[in-house]
Amino acid sequence: MEAIRIGIAGLGVVGSGVVRHLWANADLIAERTGFRLEIARVAERDPARPAALGIDSSLVCPDPLDLARDPSLHIVVELMGGTGIAREFIDLALRQGKGVVTANKALLAEAAESLVGLATQKRVPLCFEASVAGGIPILKALREGLVANRIISIHGIVNGTCNFILSSMTQSGQPYAGALAEAQRLGYAEADPTLDVGGFDAMHKACILAALAYGFWIRPSDVHTRGIDGIAPEDLHFAKVLGYTIKHLAVVQCDEDGAVEVHVGPTLIPSGHVLASVAGVFNALAVRGDVVGDTLFYGRGAGPDATASAVISDIAEAASALTQGYHLPACGIHGLYNRFRPFADTRSRHYVRFAVADRPGVLAQIADVLGRHQISIASVFQPKEHPGEMVPLVMLLYRAREQNLRDALAEIARLPVTRGEPVALRLEDFDR
Amino acid sequence: MEAIRIGIAGLGVVGSGVVRHLWANADLIAERTGFRLEIARVAERDPARPAALGIDSSLVCPDPLDLARDPSLHIVVELMGGTGIAREFIDLALRQGKGVVTANKALLAEAAESLVGLATQKRVPLCFEASVAGGIPILKALREGLVANRIISIHGIVNGTCNFILSSMTQSGQPYAGALAEAQRLGYAEADPTLDVGGFDAMHKACILAALAYGFWIRPSDVHTRGIDGIAPEDLHFAKVLGYTIKHLAVVQCDEDGAVEVHVGPTLIPSGHVLASVAGVFNALAVRGDVVGDTLFYGRGAGPDATASAVISDIAEAASALTQGYHLPACGIHGLYNRFRPFADTRSRHYVRFAVADRPGVLAQIADVLGRHQISIASVFQPKEHPGEMVPLVMLLYRAREQNLRDALAEIARLPVTRGEPVALRLEDFDR
Numbered sequence A, B: 001m002e003a004i005r006i007g008i009a010g011l012g013v014v015g016s017g018v019v020r021h022l023w024a025n026a027d028l029i030a031e032r033t034g035f036r037l038e039i040a041r042v043a044e045r046d047p048a049r050p051a052a053l054g055i056d057s058s059l060v061c062p063d064p065l066d067l068a069r070d071p072s073l074h075i076v077v078e079l080m081g082g083t084g085i086a087r088e089f090i091d092l093a094l095r096q097g098k099g100v101v102t103a104n105k106a107l108l109a110e111a112a113e114s115l116v117g118l119a120t121q122k123r124v125p126l127c128f129e130a131s132v133a134g135g136i137p138i139l140k141a142l143r144e145g146l147v148a149n150r151i152i153s154i155h156g157i158v159n160g161t162c163n164f165i166l167s168s169m170t171q172s173g174q175p176y177a178g179a180l181a182e183a184q185r186l187g188y189a190e191a192d193p194t195l196d197v198g199g200f201d202a203m204h205k206a207c208i209l210a211a212l213a214y215g216f217w218i219r220p221s222d223v224h225t226r227g228i229d230g231i232a233p234e235d236l237h238f239a240k241v242l243g244y245t246i247k248h249l250a251v252v253q254c255d256e257d258g259a260v261e262v263h264v265g266p267t268l269i270p271s272g273h274v275l276a277s278v279a280g281v282f283n284a285l286a287v288r289g290d291v292v293g294d295t296l297f298y299g300r301g302a303g304p305d306a307t308a309s310a311v312i313s314d315i316a317e318a319a320s321a322l323t324q325g326y327h328l329p330a331c332g333i334h335g336l337y338n339r340f341r342p343f344a345d346t347r348s349r350h351y352v353r354f355a356v357a358d359r360p361g362v363l364a365q366i367a368d369v370l371g372r373h374q375i376s377i378a379s380v381f382q383p384k385e386h387p388g389e390m391v392p393l394v395m396l397l398y399r400a401r402e403q404n405l406r407d408a409l410a411e412i413a414r415l416p417v418t419r420g421e422p423v424a425l426r427l428e429d430f431d432r
Helices: A013-024 A026-033 A048-053 A064-069 A085-095 A105-122 A138-145 A160-172 A176-185 A200-214 A233-241 A304-324 A362-372 A402-413 B013-024 B026-033 B048-053 B064-069 B085-095 B105-122 B138-145 B160-172 B176-185 B200-214 B233-241 B304-324 B362-372 B402-413
Strands: A002-009 A035-043 A075-078 A099-102 A151-157 A244-254 A260-270 A282-289 A293-300 A347-357 A377-381 A390-401 A418-427 B002-009 B035-043 B075-078 B099-102 B151-157 B244-254 B260-270 B282-289 B293-300 B347-357 B377-381 B390-401 B418-427
Touching: A002 A013, A002 A064, A002 A304, A013 A026, A013 A035, A013 A048, A013 A304, A026 A035, A026 A304, A035 A064, A035 A304, A064 A075, A064 A085, A075 A085, A075 A304, A085 A099, A085 A105, A099 A105, A099 A304, A105 A200, A138 A200, A138 A282, A138 A293, A138 B138, A138 B304, A151 A200, A160 A176, A160 A233, A160 A244, A160 A282, A200 A244, A200 A260, A233 A244, A233 A347, A233 A390, A233 A418, A244 A418, A293 A304, A304 B138, A347 A362, A347 A402, A362 A377, A362 A390, A362 A402, A390 A402, A390 A418, A402 A418, B002 B013, B002 B064, B002 B304, B013 B026, B013 B035, B013 B048, B013 B304, B026 B035, B026 B304, B035 B064, B035 B304, B064 B075, B064 B085, B075 B085, B075 B304, B085 B099, B085 B105, B099 B105, B099 B304, B105 B200, B138 B200, B138 B282, B138 B293, B151 B200, B160 B176, B160 B233, B160 B244, B160 B282, B200 B244, B200 B260, B233 B244, B233 B347, B233 B390, B233 B418, B244 B418, B293 B304, B347 B362, B347 B402, B362 B377, B362 B390, B362 B402, B390 B402, B390 B418, B402 B418
Parallel strands: A002 A035, A002 A075, A075 A099, A260 A418, B002 B035, B002 B075, B075 B099, B260 B418
Antiparallel strands: A151 A244, A151 A282, A244 A260, A282 A293, A293 B293, A347 A390, A347 A418, A377 A390, B151 B244, B151 B282, B244 B260, B282 B293, B347 B390, B347 B418, B377 B390
């Protein structure tokens, strides 16, 4: 049986998970694939990490570029993170004709176009299943399982930290700060949680999903990105009363004109939709294809085990391509879509909440502004339990252009009968 | 761009769907895969079918074996169904070195061992993603995406007819016959629904799932198969009151000893579990792996469109393997498991319902019988709204061996204080 020599760069939480599971299930993987995956070298600056796993120190070097240059390695795995040395490492390894596996979504969102181009040119596999939604084989599903489909839309819960915090706020009614602290206590949020709660991690994943679905790379700076750090418990509450659940979604979709939109942010979805039942740190992606209809893929999106599952499947796939000499395309780049719709021009339903004076005529003034911006009101909800001078006024709006909504909200914010900035959240009924 | 010549045998509902979608998305598929999938020949006895699709009559022949013999075809697609001519067709095509795609689960359950062996020997692709759960790429997920995992369990809603009928009975409280008639009216059940409602279709799929998960073929006759035709509305009702939903599940799992069990039947699952929210004709499979943890795959399990999505992805994969000259294993057959646990020796929790005399001491007699068979009671529920001489007594039992339960129930049925056959349904808490 052929042995595939693998070099792993980075033995942090994920890297250690890959080593443990690769060893534990080595026989099974060999039976299923026909080759043995052998951890031949490791690049890691902290000698305690390989030692803790029982990796012989002779296999360990501090410099990842040594792995990229080593002609005896067939595949290298990049699990260092960051966009500096990681990029240099992948670039060099691809030029040396090695297969490369990475989970680095930030790097891919930034540099995938050039790295995928290089891998295609060298005809070597570049695999990154672990970069989106951890253990869920969603990239494989998009690239192969749903290859017959025009992808109509992808709505993904792709950040476990955001989903944990929103689930926790929805269940307990506690404010954002408390839910964040709980997530940090449980290890579901970093000490500096910005990358997750600010929506940037989800945005990186959205860029990768969009490339798989529509065959071109979208610049991260073009993706409208909103986090969950501004979410108020009362909006979660009002949404629930109206039959909706707020989830932090990465949205990738194509409209009737063939223009692609990609954005990330908290969104109301019907509480009866399968996505609404995805709680805690779990991830899920609802993919609608023109042939298959509605599908959903669910699983753990992060953590050493789920991520290792995806990394090892990528290693096995790269090994199969290398040993059998076939080309495994990282991503089908083509020119059939290639048109990006700026966020301001996208259309959506919305949930809006205003703080208004509790007197007659207020609704008429607000409705008038909305109407002049071509925005129709679907329903109005005025909670009665709020005494005081200013009361909340909640509306669900029909589909409207984003820029029209912004203009209308700015005008409404200037009305003397309202106070503060209106709250606006996208609402997705999945009924298109 | 290379053209792949495809022959399609059978232009029924699914075959026609494949032709329509292959044509509609031909450009997209070509951009993504790098080759054009060309429908070069069709075998169909009814000339009206190809004519309705606009297929030139010169491409149509009545005998599928002509396609299997045609040296100009790269791939043939078997969509005739049945286990007679379909088997002959696939066997001959594989011997001629063609790639074969089929959705025929009944044939696979019966003959996959020999057909997969032949494909492996000839090193040609034999693809059957469409045979299980329609458009959900579950076989690909098991074979590739989760290749790093020991599969702990698969719990699948894999028959849309059963799921529609159970969902409908649960929602409306109507009896089985009414829900079946509704399903037939909507085209979700055949005039003779036995294959679906008797559980046999789900059993065929369970055999295929087990082979993918555990690397050996299980005989259909070894799979304990129970349908939904005996389900009473009151059991759906009592389950709901106790926090459970009854779903018709295909269960494929491996216990701590490495023995594999496969069975099919109505099962209580917690109403909060994601599987419980799968309604109507949709399919879903909850797969638990030792590395990835819990995953779930959801989508349409049948119908011309969802099935076409899977058939076309199989064609694309077979085309890629044939043009690049690599071997695409149909199924990783190996000897690491290979031990089957007979149903009578499997262990499970259960829901049981007895019709008992409404007087003191009855519970003690039943509990005594259960206890003597090493079966512990988790909870007892006696609905109060049932007047009359005999009343229902519902129990949830802890995990017990199937044979012990059968023996206990037979003994309880003979007690003078009970009447009729006890009802017993498996209960899965997903907490192992």
